[in-house]
Amino acid sequence: MNKIAVLSLVILLVAGMVLALPEQANPKADKGPIEKITFIHYKKGHAKPPWAGGGNDKSKVTCYAFLSKGAKWKTTENFLINPTNSQGLSESLIVNSTNAGINEWDSEVTFDVFGTGSVDYTASYNNGDYDGINTLSFGDINKLGAIGVTTVWGYFSGKPSTRELLEWDMLLDEVDFDWGNNDANKMDVQNIITHELGHSAGMSDLYEAGCNDETMYGYSNEGETSKRDLNSGDIEGIQKLYK
Ligand SMILES: [Zn+2]
Numbered sequence: 082m083n084k085i086a087v088l089s090l091v092i093l094l095v096a097g098m099v100l101a102l103p104e105q106a107n108p109k110a111d112k113g114p115i116e117k118i119t120f121i122h123y124k125k126g127h128a129k130p131p132w133a134g135g136g137n138d139k140s141k142v143t144c145y146a147f148l149s150k151g152a153k154w155k156t157t158e159n160f161l162i163n164p165t166n167s168q169g170l171s172e173s174l175i176v177n178s179t180n181a182g183i184n185e186w187d188s189e190v191t192f193d194v195f196g197t198g199s200v201d202y203t204a205s206y207n208n209g210d211y212d213g214i215n216t217l218s219f220g221d222i223n224k225l226g227a228i229g230v231t232t233v234w235g236y237f238s239g240k241p242s243t244r245e246l247l248e249w250d251m252l253l254d255e256v257d258f259d260w261g262n263n264d265a266n267k268m269d270v271q272n273i274i275t276h277e278l279g280h281s282a283g284m285s286d287l288y289e290a291g292c293n294d295e296t297m298y299g300y301s302n303e304g305e306t307s308k309r310d311l312n313s314g315d316i317e318g319i320q321k322l323y324k
Contacts, residue, residue, distance in 0.1 A: 152246055
């Protein structure tokens with residue numbers, strides 16, 4: 082190769098790198114701001130939350146919905162469990178119930194949506210800005226009929242391919258409800274946690290009567306354990322999100 086040919090090749094390579102740079106930088110810029118969304122899980126009989134909508138096409142009921150199309154975990158993150166205020170339920174019951182709920186979602190997809198949970202008696206529900214710490218704890222939700230609440234942070238409004246979940250915080254109301262393990266008179270801790278973990282994974286609530294067998298159905302009652310196991314719509318949804 083003569084000198085001119087080598088020089089031309091170098092110029093072409095450098096030009097190619099310079100041209101490629103803006104394209105590589107753009108996806109980050111397209112993500113938009115970090116946003117948060119809060120899902121409140123009500124006892125049956127309470128009013129539909131404002132985000133429930135009502136414009137669903139009844140002719141093609143799909144029993145799954147996403148927080149935001151394409152918004153999913155792209156890196157697996159660990160989380161903290163604080164069993165304080167769990168009304169005497171043992172630490173191991175809370176941890177085992179959480180792990181059972183996680184396994185329901187994770188076992189349907191190849192990606193590890195959830196990492197490992199560690200008990201941390203200082204972990205608390207994040208009511209403010211994104212802090213990157215995923216938590217599960219018990220406390221008081223100041224809304225009538227609210228059993229549990231999960232707030233999820235992430236990039237929700239750019240192109241679906243750039244959307245991403247970044248944090249979740251779950252709070253279970255131990256002031257207004259009694260919590261138990263397969264107890265007809267109490268809110269079932271595994272049942273509610275499995276539903277709330279669906280939000281943590283990127284799923285939204287369902288309010289159509291025909292979807293009341295789904296884990297992501299928007300209401301629960303004392304003694305209910307049907308949400309411990311995913312239903313066909315939950316499985317279809319999580320597989321579509323993490324395909
Ligand atoms: Zn919910």
